[in-house]
Amino acid sequence: MIIRTILLTGAIMVLAACDMGPKSSYGFTLPDGNAEYGEQYFVEFRCIDCHAVAGKEYLRDGSDGIEPIMEVALGGTTTKIATYGQLVTSIINPSHKVSDEYRVTPEIEGGQSMMRNYNTIMTVDELIDIVAFVQDQYVLRPYTPSSYPVY
């Protein structure tokens, strides 16, 4: 039992240490973005080629004559809204976390994302506005605590 506690404490210390290392996202904040501009950029950068936004179906109704490539859903009801950090990472480093479904090279473990890389064409202002727009599309589902019968 004591050994287990020591191991556990060690593990927690290691995890906590990682969290605050030079690569930690601690202290990362973006200025507030403008979601309205973000929606325009979302269309201009053709994010709509691959992303269907819940409640914003008009963004890709085909009126521009361009066929969507795929339909990766963004937005909607969720129990946990992605943080700015997570959204920014998804955009500037899409291969950071790639789902099996959307790998360019499914045969390669941890392969590259099919998502385009925008890092040399998107300004930081555009990124901030896009993130504000995407984050606004999520609706938080209130957390319902489980109720346990009283014995």
Ligand code: HEC
């Ligand atoms: C060529 C297709 C394609 C384009 C264009 C594209 N994406 Fe993606 N995006 C994907 C795929 C596929 C994923 C799923 C993650 C993965 O497996 O790579 C994804 C994931 C994401 C995620 C994370 C979603 C989640 O639930 O974790 C965000 C946010 C996102 N994209 C935003 C954007 C934005 C903003 C743009 C435009 C600037 C864009 N994407 C353009 C294909 C695309």
